[in-house]
Amino acid sequence: KNEVEQSPQNLTAQEGEFITINCSYSVGISALHWLQQHPGGGIVSLFMLSSGKKKHGRLIATINIQEKHSSLHITASHPRDSAVYICAVRPRYGGATNKLIFGTGTLLAVQP
Amino acid sequence: NAGVTQTPKFQVLKTGQSMTLQCAQDMNHEYMSWYRQDPGMGLRLIHYSVGAGITDQGEVPNGYNVSRSTTEDFPLRLLSAAPSQTSVYFCASSYSQGTKTYGYTFGSGTRLTVV
Numbered sequence: 001k002n003e004v005e006q007s008p009q010n011l012t013a014q015e016g017e018f019i020t021i022n023c024s025y026s027v028g029i030s031a032l033h034w035l036q037q038h039p040g041g042g043i044v045s046l047f048m049l050s051s052g053k054k055k056h057g058r059l060i061a062t063i064n065i066q067e068k069h070s071s072l073h074i075t076a077s078h079p080r081d082s083a084v085y086i087c088a089v090r091p092r093y094g095g096a097t098n099k100l101i102f103g104t105g106t107l108l109a110v111q112p
Numbered sequence: 113n114a115g116v117t118q119t120p121k122f123q124v125l126k127t128g129q130s131m132t133l134q135c136a137q138d139m140n141h142e143y144m145s146w147y148r149q150d151p152g153m154g155l156r157l158i159h160y161s162v163g164a165g166i167t168d169q170g171e172v173p174n175g176y177n178v179s180r181s182t183t184e185d186f187p188l189r190l191l192s193a194a195p196s197q198t199s200v201y202f203c204a205s206s207y208s209q210g211t212k213t214y215g216y217t218f219g220s221g222t223r224l225t226v227v
């Protein structure tokens with residue numbers, strides 16, 4: 001079983017819809033990252049969370065440390081949001097390193 | 113522009129050839145790492161470095177070497193390329209203070225094909 005699980009693996013939405021992508025992990029963590037990767041593109045960091053909630057524009061990320069779960073929400077989705085969204089955690093057992101463990105990603109397609 | 117610069121963006125190698133993927137950052141981050149991304153799998157750590165002169169193996173180190181002679185540069189060497197090393201490679205950097213991690217930044221990736 002992977003230490004970081006994302007759901008769904010694939011998601012198709014209509015423009016304007018509210019989107020939720022989930023991430024569950026099984027290890028103690030010091031931080032969780034949400035990343036975005038456009039097709040054939042590089043990886044961009046959207047959020048880093050260790051507790052609570054963060055918002056940037058139409059994107060909202062939440063984390064529940066007790067339940068080992070995080071969600072990424074996209075409000076008023078747009079075709080330009082189409083990308084792979086990746087959850088990654090920094091395990092507490094990593095010590096002085098900044099090693100991340102990655103989920104396999106959620107492929108989001110937003111149709112006009 | 114500040115960030116992580118990876119070169120080349122694309123490369124085709126023949127089996128048995130060697131090459132070096134370059135990675136440089138200008139943010140004075142002490143932590144740098146190399147990942148490979150394969151279809152259906154999460155990014156996997158190849159090698160990492162917590163500072164100049166210090167490197168260590170990640171999850172999938174076989175067939176790769178690294179060195180960290182300066183804070184800025186962290187090249188990845190493929191010693192004798194194999195088709196199984198066909199992948200997209202990402203370099204990343206970050207820094208931390210105590211248990212807090214800051215500024216995880218990725219390069220734009222190198223798409224490598226070994227024929």
